Amino acid sequence: MIRLPRTPRMAWAPLALAMLAPPAHGVSPLTDPDNQGGWRLVESVSDEFDTPRLDTDKWFVQGTGGEYRSNFIGRAPSQFSTDNVRIEDGKLKLQAKWDPSFNFSPKIDRTDKKAPNGRKYENLTTAAVISKQPVRYGYFEIRCKAADASVTSSFWMTGNSAELDVFEFSGRPAQRHKVHLESELWSSIHDWSKPGGPTTWTDRLQIDWKVADGFHTYALEWDPEFLRFYADGELVREVTREQVGEEGWVIDSPLWVWVDSETFPWHGVPSREDLPVDYEIDYIRIWQNGAASSGEEGLLGFERAADGDDWWIPQEFRTHLAITDQRSASGERALRFMAGSGLADKVTAFTPYGTTAIDPGQHTLSMRVWRSADSDKGRLRVTLEEPWLELEPFDLSGLPAETWTTVTQTFRRREASGPRDRLRVSVLPTDGGARGTLFIDDLRIRAN
Structure with a gap:
């Protein structure tokens, strides 16, 4: 049997967890x-x-x-x-x-x-x-x-x-x-x-x-x-x-x-x-409460846990991708993409295994995006891994600069998530983005 890593308190908030409100x-x-x-x-x-x-x-x-x-x-x-x-x-x-x-x-x-x-x-x-x-x-x-x-x-x-x-x-x-x-x-x-x-x-x-x-x-x-x-x-x-x-x-x-x-x-x-x-x-x-969820800091945990049970960014991608406190839509941290001197290969950030637990049916994925004024970034890609499902690329070319904007996409899952299902966010060289910076925060998947 495949076992997920033991998840301590205050690790990452579950995908699709709504914001908390006072009683x-x-x-x-x-x-x-x-x-x-x-x-x-x-x-x-x-x-x-x-x-x-x-x-x-x-x-x-x-x-x-x-x-x-x-x-x-x-x-x-x-x-x-x-x-x-x-x-x-x-x-x-x-x-x-x-x-x-x-x-x-x-x-x-x-x-x-x-x-x-x-x-x-x-x-x-x-x-x-x-x-x-x-x-x-x-x-x-x-x-x-x-x-x-x-x-x-x-x-x-x-x-x-x-x-x-x-x-x-x-x-x-x-x-x-x-x-x-x-x-x-x-x-x-x-x-x-x-x-x-x-x-x-x-x-x-x-x-x-x-x-x-x-x-x-x-x-x-x-x-x-x-x-x-x-x-x-x-x-x-x-x-x-x-x-x-x-x-x-x-x-x-x-x-x-x-x-x-x-x-x-x-x-x-x-x-x-x-x-x-x-x-x-x-x-x-x-x-x-705070012991149960970090939902107040974000819908998906960019707020790093004490033991590092967080997004995984392979070392070779870290020139372009980082989880940083430089800017965020909520909480203190967000995922940052920097084009730098240009993108030669695809770069990807991964959530922990088992992050997504999705039943068959129609769902909506949303995220908040901030782009710098000099960003020419065109597209962003999201994939669910088990079973494999590549969503249509998010077109960011028309988004206003220097402000947080919510983008959404509706998709259909034909099978329930497997025990190692997770989400990945990717940028390809063909997506554009020779300059500028993007920040991504508050990912959410909601059943329709």
């Missing part, structure tokens, strides 16, 4: 009401669900336009349906319902080892909502009530061949000898770089209430060195990186946030009489 309306984590941790709300992945419709700038409903991210259409016999997502009474509600007339996929789900011939998608539809931006590290809090039937109500994250399950609740399993699941907080880490996504850590514990009986607050603090789980403000579980082991701690990259409902047929499948039921979510709030 909305003075709201702080339930476990830190005075905000002693210096938490700042990440608006792009937090929601009170008090609008008439779901904010599709923040959230993707699985199945929209026929698109199923991570190629996951649901767990048979149920399939995700966009019709099962609604905002009502200030809550996000994900419905599970008896829906035999739905246009089910003809695929056979072979993920359940207890069903050697696989399972058909039929009769039942559920729902999934996914954040449009990934997050790496922070404090993740949700107030919710699980669906009261034999379906899951889950809060989890996935990306870059990793899965982190905050919880997978089963509100009322049809197999009644499993009644203990009604009060079980089950959390896991999975490594999807290996066939079947083996579990590298898991833990189950009993809490003091049935998860479908009422609203409760659940939270995860995700740190480079530990995971802490909370229920109604009380610490109920902690596991460290050392306890999981380096091979099993696959959660160092940005992950997308999911809330969804599925059938787990090994716990029993709901009948027509059990449905419909709703998984109800009052809010999702995600905070970060």
Whole structure:
């Protein structure tokens, strides 16, 4: 298995991480009401669900336009349906319902080892909502009530061949000898770089209430060195990186946030009489602090980490490329290109392996560019490595001089990022640029 370098605190901010904002309306984590941790709300992945419709700038409903991210259409016999997502009474509600007339996929789900011939998608539809931006590290809090039937109500994250399950609740399993699941907080880490996504850590514990009986607050603090789980403000579980082991701690990259409902047929499948039921979510709030992210300094980490886990510029390119504090759009540092006496060969700067964790679909890359008045630089090139994708060259010839300008490009990724996906920025001799200086800052990739 290929392992990424261990990433310490304050290394580089994850690509596509939005700027942080102060806690909305003075709201702080339930476990830190005075905000002693210096938490700042990440608006792009937090929601009170008090609008008439779901904010599709923040959230993707699985199945929209026929698109199923991570190629996951649901767990048979149920399939995700966009019709099962609604905002009502200030809550996000994900419905599970008896829906035999739905246009089910003809695929056979072979993920359940207890069903050697696989399972058909039929009769039942559920729902999934996914954040449009990934997050790496922070404090993740949700107030919710699980669906009261034999379906899951889950809060989890996935990306870059990793899965982190905050919880997978089963509100009322049809197999009644499993009644203990009604009060079980089950959390896991999975490594999807290996066939079947083996579990590298898991833990189950009993809490003091049935998860479908009422609203409760659940939270995860995700740190480079530990995971802490909370229920109604009380610490109920902690596991460290050392306890999981380096091979099993696959959660160092940005992950997308999911809330969804599925059938787990090994716990029993709901009948027509059990449905419909709703998984109800009052809010999702995600905070970060200086220990979790350098997001305030930049959307991609030009702010060098203490151990140098930063952009890589090969020695032979450093006449022309450097990360410098000479000028920046935000924070203290930016990538500088100097033409010098002219460019004989292509020069390239690389982000660390695993920087980009991109699902299939349409995305927009943006960056801020500053060029000197004497710059005749014509084009700049950006490439994603795994799978390989060369974006169209950015034409800089018409940009105003001596000011920061945002340039953007929309592109489509047909496959999810591999575990060593990264971004490279290049300049070719044919791109022009015999004189002058360019600065590049605030790179961002956002799912559309």
